[in-house]
Amino acid sequence: MKKKSIIVIGFLGTQLDAGQGAGRWNKWRPTVSLAQHEDMVVSRMELLYTLRHKALAEVVKADIATVSPETTVNLVPLDLEDPWDFGEVYTRLYDWARAYAFDTEREQYWTHITTGTHVAQICMFLLSESRVVPGVLAQTSPPKKQREGEAGTCTLIDLDLSRYDVIARRFDAEQRDAVAFLKSGIATRNARFNALIDEIERVAVRSRAPILLVGPTGAGKSFLARRMFELKQARHQMTGPFVEVNCATLRGDGAASTLFGHKKGSFTGAASDRAGLLRTANQGALFLDEIGELGPDEQAMLLKAIEEKRFFPVGADKEVESDFQLIAGTNRDLRSDVAEGRFREDLFARINLWTYDLPGLAQRPEDIEPNVDHLLAIHAAENHRVVRFNAEARAGYLRFAQSGEAIWSGNFRDLSASVTRLATLADGGRIPVALVEAEIARLRWLWKHGGPTATLSGDVDLDALLGKERAAALDLFDRLQLDAVVRVCKQARSLSDAGRQLFQASRAQRSVVNDADRLRKYLAKHGLDWNQLGH
Ligand SMILES: Nc1ncnc2c1ncn2[C@@H]1O[C@H](COP(=O)(O)OP(=O)(O)OP(=O)(O)O)[C@@H](O)[C@H]1O
Ligand SMILES: [Mg+2]
Numbered sequence: 001m002k003k004k005s006i007i008v009i010g011f012l013g014t015q016l017d018a019g020q021g022a023g024r025w026n027k028w029r030p031t032v033s034l035a036q037h038e039d040m041v042v043s044r045m046e047l048l049y050t051l052r053h054k055a056l057a058e059v060v061k062a063d064i065a066t067v068s069p070e071t072t073v074n075l076v077p078l079d080l081e082d083p084w085d086f087g088e089v090y091t092r093l094y095d096w097a098r099a100y101a102f103d104t105e106r107e108q109y110w111t112h113i114t115t116g117t118h119v120a121q122i123c124m125f126l127l128s129e130s131r132v133v134p135g136v137l138a139q140t141s142p143p144k145k146q147r148e149g150e151a152g153t154c155t156l157i158d159l160d161l162s163r164y165d166v167i168a169r170r171f172d173a174e175q176r177d178a179v180a181f182l183k184s185g186i187a188t189r190n191a192r193f194n195a196l197i198d199e200i201e202r203v204a205v206r207s208r209a210p211i212l213l214v215g216p217t218g219a220g221k222s223f224l225a226r227r228m229f230e231l232k233q234a235r236h237q238m239t240g241p242f243v244e245v246n247c248a249t250l251r252g253d254g255a256a257s258t259l260f261g262h263k264k265g266s267f268t269g270a271a272s273d274r275a276g277l278l279r280t281a282n283q284g285a286l287f288l289d290e291i292g293e294l295g296p297d298e299q300a301m302l303l304k305a306i307e308e309k310r311f312f313p314v315g316a317d318k319e320v321e322s323d324f325q326l327i328a329g330t331n332r333d334l335r336s337d338v339a340e341g342r343f344r345e346d347l348f349a350r351i352n353l354w355t356y357d358l359p360g361l362a363q364r365p366e367d368i369e370p371n372v373d374h375l376l377a378i379h380a381a382e383n384h385r386v387v388r389f390n391a392e393a394r395a396g397y398l399r400f401a402q403s404g405e406a407i408w409s410g411n412f413r414d415l416s417a418s419v420t421r422l423a424t425l426a427d428g429g430r431i432p433v434a435l436v437e438a439e440i441a442r443l444r445w446l447w448k449h450g451g452p453t454a455t456l457s458g459d460v461d462l463d464a465l466l467g468k469e470r471a472a473a474l475d476l477f478d479r480l481q482l483d484a485v486v487r488v489c490k491q492a493r494s495l496s497d498a499g500r501q502l503f504q505a506s507r508a509q510r511s512v513v514n515d516a517d518r519l520r521k522y523l524a525k526h527g528l529d530w531n532q533l534g535h
Contacts, residue, residue, distance in 0.1 A: 010112025109135025240284025266315020
């Protein structure tokens with residue numbers, strides 16, 4: 001490959017490059033020195049100067065011609081009123097660079113940053129870093145002893161950080177640390193969950209836009225919201241507090257006042273001014289859990305507050321400002337709330353930029369084992385007592401915990417309670433098979449009462465779903481069965497989730513390969529499709 005020609009872009013140094021008479025050759029002059037290196041020939045130099053220094057620029061150009069006839073020097077006059085004015089210098093340089101015909105195939109560009117005002121040097125740095133000037137920085141320094149003809153040194157700094165292995169590795173490690181922090185160090189194995197947390201990490205450190213966390217109870221929405229905040233706080237990206245409220249607890253008159261504050265005397269009971277949670281969250285994060293429970297007035301006020309970063313406290317005639325990151329949580333499907341007019345479409349659109357659907361534990365059975373180990377480790381640390389499973393007990397517990405029978409309806413909370421019971425009851429720091437069997441019975445009991453089949457409420461209108469004629473043609477037997485299946489589907493999170501619930505028994509006996517497929521076929525037999533069932 002042919003070596004690319006070296007092109008230097010630099011400011012004339014009005015002090016450093018100056019010098020009169022023959023004595024100037026005994027002085028180290030950075031711009032001239034660039035042309036004095038025998039081992040590197042500069043093909044062209046773009047020498048930027050302000051109009052006042054034209055004479056000096058001419059001298060430097062002539063001197064370079066004597067030491068390095070191969071070097072062409074282009075004098076580039078810049079009409080700068082104040083070389084210390086950042087805006088002016090940056091704009092001039094930017095315009096010049098934008099118009100310059102860079103030819104990176106044939107030429108390499110060195111931006112000389114030893115000369116020029118500090119402002120000019122910073123601008124050069126910024127333009128190189130942003131690749132407006134596609135080159136490396138060149139920093140020259142004088143020889144130890146200044147003698148005639150000595151060039152000193154020239155160091156190249158490449159701002160393309162990806163080439164710096166050390167920095168790149170450090171960055172990777174930091175990112176891995178952040179992801180581990182969001183997962184509290186649990187080495188989760190579920191690919192979907194891991195990809196989700198990876199993305200949340202990137203968004204958490206880069207964005208202040210609203211984030212929406214969706215997921216069933218106990219999936220970790222509140223936990224993750226707080227961790228995201230702590231990550232930003234540790235990186236000095238947030239100085240304010242983490243403010244958290246469950247919107248389901250906000251009811252009636254007090255709701256708006258709790259969120260937006262109020263003016264003293266604005267309603268009975270408003271004995272003094274109140275800041276409100278939005279203002280308290282200024283420069284921090286506001287976590288609105290169960291945001292779907294907000295009333296219509298509060299939804300409208302919230303939308304304005306996040307769009308304009310200002311709002312009216314209740315009863316106030318002056319707006320107040322607050323700048324916070326909104327993190328919203330919900331275990332409802334806000335899309336259907338919007339469709340049914342319970343949730344404002346414009347507010348949903350605003351908070352639906354980064355939406356993360358956290359899977360429940362049953363959706364990531366491979367993560368149960370690392371979570372169990374994590375919970376045992378926490379138990380040991382908190383109680384100064386290490387507890388382990390017997391091998392057979394461990395296998396039995398995990399087998400049940402990962403089976404379709406274990407629905408983990410309270411997700412992490414259920415698992416945490418279960419492990420706590422086992423660890424507390426374990427004598428001599430060992431969890432034996434008998435304890436596991438008792439725990440499994442307890443979980444079965446728990447889920448039998450709180451599980452999906454017990455909560456099959458709500459209306460299913462088979463006439464509307466199938467059409468009156470087809471519904472009427474069904475035997476009562478089929479009608480009852482279909483009615484129950486549709487109920488399970490309507491409250492399931494996905495086709496697979498519904499399949500798992502409906503075919504639990506045959507699944508445990510491993511007699512069904514794909515329960516989602518079996519369910520799909522059953523629905524198709526009745527002319528129904530998963531998407532028709534309110535998902
Ligand atoms: N990744 C995790 N690592 C450690 N603990 C977790 C993790 N996720 C959740 N937890 C713990 O599990 C419990 C439930 O989590 P969390 O309160 O965040 O759930 P949630 O989704 O907000 O539930 P809800 O909808 O009921 O508010 C908490 O005690 C939390 O500390
Ligand atoms: Mg929560």
